[in-house]
Amino acid sequence: MDMGLWNGLQWCWIFNWRRPLFQWEKGQVEELKMKLEEASLAIEGNDVPHWRFEERGNYSTKSFTTAVLAREIETLTSKNVWRGVAPPRVELLIWLVLAGKINTRSRLKKMKLIHQDNANCPFCNRVEESIEHLFLHCDFSWKLWCHSLLDWKIETVMPGSVETWFDMWMNNIKTGVEAKLWWSVFYANVWAIWFHRNKKVFENKEVDWTDVAYLIKSRVCVRGLYWCVLFVFP
Numbered sequence: 660m661d662m663g664l665w666n667g668l669q670w671c672w673i674f675n676w677r678r679p680l681f682q683w684e685k686g687q688v689e690e691l692k693m694k695l696e697e698a699s700l701a702i703e704g705n706d707v708p709h710w711r712f713e714e715r716g717n718y719s720t721k722s723f724t725t726a727v728l729a730r731e732i733e734t735l736t737s738k739n740v741w742r743g744v745a746p747p748r749v750e751l752l753i754w755l756v757l758a759g760k761i762n763t764r765s766r767l768k769k770m771k772l773i774h775q776d777n778a779n780c781p782f783c784n785r786v787e788e789s790i791e792h793l794f795l796h797c798d799f800s801w802k803l804w805c806h807s808l809l810d811w812k813i814e815t816v817m818p819g820s821v822e823t824w825f826d827m828w829m830n831n832i833k834t835g836v837e838a839k840l841w842w843s844v845f846y847a848n849v850w851a852i853w854f855h856r857n858k859k860v861f862e863n864k865e866v867d868w869t870d871v872a873y874l875i876k877s878r879v880c881v882r883g884l885y886w887c888v889l890f891v892f893p
């Protein structure tokens with residue numbers, strides 16, 4: 660399928676989608692377009708991969724490490740999101756949240772895709788829906804986290820960023836099945852918040868936080884049982 664055409668020496672991208680885009684996808688398309696604009700295509704020659712963190716364009720582990728240490732690459736590899744304690748789509752969501760790539764209303768407002776008047780949190784409708792507000796500070800989310808932490812007899816203060824919250828959670832040293840359970844509580848909470856947020860935004864479905872809290876607990880318990888069985892009968 661043609662993805663565009665040459666307008667003189669300039670390549671113009673043309674996207675044809677199989678279905679109408681959802682609102683949250685429009686933001687991703689705008690982001691893709693901005694990324695594509697950074698590159699100018701040559702009319703002749705073959706495509707070759709170019710690693711931009713090394714002078715000659717060749718990838719090496721050393722150049723990657725140097726770039727990461729110099730913070731040229733905003734990487735989340737060190738965060739170790741991919742722990743195998745939740746389905747891949749859940750891990751991907753966590754990665755997107757930590758990378759600040761999730762299309763909250765605040766982000767869509769910055770991209771001028773929604774009006775300022777529509778940028779409030781769908782749960783409380785009091786504060787702009789930033790990542791931090793939605794996943795940490797909104798009353799709805801805060802109650803979910805507290806409910807989960809109560810099971811582990813932990814009291815804490817919510818930090819200012821999701822990244823710090825993730826670090827605090829993952830640095831709470833635990834081992835074996837207990838560690839897996841602990842990690843999965845984090846993943847289950849973030850997933851549930853985003854899932855029910857979307858239910859509210861796109862289907863106008865309200866949910867009581869207590870129902871979500873028990874859903875999270877049951878999900879973690881089911882996975883815990885699975886891991887215990889694996890542990891007992893490897």
Ligand SMILES: [Zn+2]
Nearest residue numbers: 780782783797
């Ligand atoms: Zn809120």
